[in-house]
Amino acid sequence: MQSTLSNTRSDDDASAAPATGPTLYVALEGERPLAGGLRLSLAGVREVHLGRGPARSWTREGDVATLQIPDRRMSSRHARLLQEDGGFLLEDAGSTNGSFVEGLRVESAAIDQPTVITLGATCFILNPAELVPVGTSANLDTAKLASVPRGFLTLVPQLEQQVQRLVRIALAKLPILLLGESGAGKEVLARAIHEVSGRKGPFVAINCGALSPTLVESQLFGYVRGAFSGANRDEPGLVRTSSGGTLFLDEIGELPPAAQATLLRVLQEHEVLPVGANAPVPVDLRVVSATLKPIHDSPQFRPDLYARIAAYVHRLPALRERLPDLGILVGALLERVAKERAAELRLSPELATLLVKYDWPLNVRQLEQALSVATVIAQENLLRPEHLGDALRATRVSERPPAAASAPPSGGSAAPRSSPESPSARPLSEDDARLRPVLEAALTKSRGNVSEVARSMGRTRMQIHRWMKRFGLTPESFRG
Structure with a gap:
C-alpha cells in the first residue's frame, strides 16, 4: 500500500507552485464502464492519433503519440489532436460515427479550455492548461491501482497530491477533519483512511445529527446496568466499540454542547466514563470527523474540541470539480448497485456524454441514485439517457454552452451559420x-x-x- 500510494513529490517541493500543462483524460469508457480512467500528459506532444485498438494503450514516438481504446464504436483511425498556438485542434479522421465536442458533432474544433470530447462511446476531457504540482507522475492509469482503496483513487493532479499527504496522516494516529458538500464521499474517504491506517479494530460511523439529545451520552459513551430505568445490562457505547479502530463522527457540528464537553475529556484523557459508572475505562481512540461547512468559528462549537479533532483538515472537492474521476466512480458504483450484472453493462454514447457533462449538484450520492435507477429500468445491458427517469432531465433540456458549433443539417445552406444568440x-x-x-x-x-x-x-x-x-x-x- 505504501509503495502504491507513495508521495509523488519530495518534501522540498511541497511549497512549490503548481505548473500548468496540457492533459488528456480518458474520463469514461461507455463500452467498458468498469475500466476506470486514464491521465496523460501532452507536454511536448505535437500530435495525438485517437482510434480503436485491442486494449487501452498509449505509445509515443518523439512528439507524435497514439491512444487506442477498445471501443467498437470507434474507428481504427477516428480523430487526431494537434497542439499549436497555445491550444489544440481536434480533427475528425473520416470516422464512421463522428467526433463530438460538448455533445455536438464536429469535423474540426479549436479547444483552448477544458472540454468534453466523445469518440465512439468513450468520453475524454482535454484540459490545455491543467494545474500540475511539481513531481506529479506524467501518466496514470487507475486500472493498475487495484490495491488502492476507492476513496483514495483520483486522476486530478492537485487532488492526487492532497491524497498523498492524507495517506501519510492516515498512517499516523492524528485526528482528521473532513470538509465537503453533502454526498461528496466523506464516509467513503473515512473508511479508506481506516483501511490504510493498519488499525485492527472496527470502523464505527456515527451521524451526530441523528443522535437523540436526551440519550446522546449513553449512546456515545455507554452505561452500566442500573444507570437509569431500562438499563438492564452494561452497554459499551459507540466510542468504546471503536477502541483500537476508527471512530467516524459525521456532522460533528451537530453534536450537543454537553456531549462536546464529554468528548473533549475522552480525547484528552483517552478514557471513557460510562453513564452510571464510578471508574473510567481506557480507550485506544482514533477519530475522523466530518462536516458540511467549516466549524472553527462556529459559536455553537467548542474551540478546544475543534483543536482536538482537527489536527489535519482535508477538503473533499465536489464531483463537478473532479469530473475526470467519473469513470472511477461509475465503475465502483455499478459494481455496488448492479453486482454480478455490472460486468455486462454498457453505456450509450449519449449517456456517457451526459454523465461527464452534468454538474452533479448532489455529488456522488446523486450519481449512485441515477445509476441505480438506470440499472433497474433498463431491460437490456445497454444503459441509455431515458433509463435515468427524471433525475437529470434538467440537463438534457438545458445543456452547457457548446465549445464548438455543430455541423449544419444535411442539405443545409452554404451561407455562414449564425443566430441571434451566437x-x-x-x-x-x-x-x-x-x-x-x-x-x-x-x-x-x-x-x-x-x-x-x-x-x-x-x-x-x-x-x-x-x-x-x-x-x-x-x-x-x-x-x-
Whole structure:
C-alpha cells in the first residue's frame, strides 16, 4: 500500500507552485464502464492519433503519440489532436460515427479550455492548461491501482497530491477533519483512511445529527446496568466499540454542547466514563470527523474540541470539480448497485456524454441514485439517457454552452451559420468589422478548408478557428 500510494513529490517541493500543462483524460469508457480512467500528459506532444485498438494503450514516438481504446464504436483511425498556438485542434479522421465536442458533432474544433470530447462511446476531457504540482507522475492509469482503496483513487493532479499527504496522516494516529458538500464521499474517504491506517479494530460511523439529545451520552459513551430505568445490562457505547479502530463522527457540528464537553475529556484523557459508572475505562481512540461547512468559528462549537479533532483538515472537492474521476466512480458504483450484472453493462454514447457533462449538484450520492435507477429500468445491458427517469432531465433540456458549433443539417445552406444568440450577432469592434468579411471571403474561396485559409492569411489554424468561433462561423457552412 505504501509503495502504491507513495508521495509523488519530495518534501522540498511541497511549497512549490503548481505548473500548468496540457492533459488528456480518458474520463469514461461507455463500452467498458468498469475500466476506470486514464491521465496523460501532452507536454511536448505535437500530435495525438485517437482510434480503436485491442486494449487501452498509449505509445509515443518523439512528439507524435497514439491512444487506442477498445471501443467498437470507434474507428481504427477516428480523430487526431494537434497542439499549436497555445491550444489544440481536434480533427475528425473520416470516422464512421463522428467526433463530438460538448455533445455536438464536429469535423474540426479549436479547444483552448477544458472540454468534453466523445469518440465512439468513450468520453475524454482535454484540459490545455491543467494545474500540475511539481513531481506529479506524467501518466496514470487507475486500472493498475487495484490495491488502492476507492476513496483514495483520483486522476486530478492537485487532488492526487492532497491524497498523498492524507495517506501519510492516515498512517499516523492524528485526528482528521473532513470538509465537503453533502454526498461528496466523506464516509467513503473515512473508511479508506481506516483501511490504510493498519488499525485492527472496527470502523464505527456515527451521524451526530441523528443522535437523540436526551440519550446522546449513553449512546456515545455507554452505561452500566442500573444507570437509569431500562438499563438492564452494561452497554459499551459507540466510542468504546471503536477502541483500537476508527471512530467516524459525521456532522460533528451537530453534536450537543454537553456531549462536546464529554468528548473533549475522552480525547484528552483517552478514557471513557460510562453513564452510571464510578471508574473510567481506557480507550485506544482514533477519530475522523466530518462536516458540511467549516466549524472553527462556529459559536455553537467548542474551540478546544475543534483543536482536538482537527489536527489535519482535508477538503473533499465536489464531483463537478473532479469530473475526470467519473469513470472511477461509475465503475465502483455499478459494481455496488448492479453486482454480478455490472460486468455486462454498457453505456450509450449519449449517456456517457451526459454523465461527464452534468454538474452533479448532489455529488456522488446523486450519481449512485441515477445509476441505480438506470440499472433497474433498463431491460437490456445497454444503459441509455431515458433509463435515468427524471433525475437529470434538467440537463438534457438545458445543456452547457457548446465549445464548438455543430455541423449544419444535411442539405443545409452554404451561407455562414449564425443566430441571434451566437457571437456573430454581437456588436463588432472596428477591427473585427474589417476582419470578418476577409475571413468569410477566404473560407468561401477555399470551400471551408481551414488549413488553406491559414496559409493564405499567414496565421495558424488555431487562430482561424478562434476567429470563426468569435464570429459564429463553421467551416461546414462553406462546403455546400
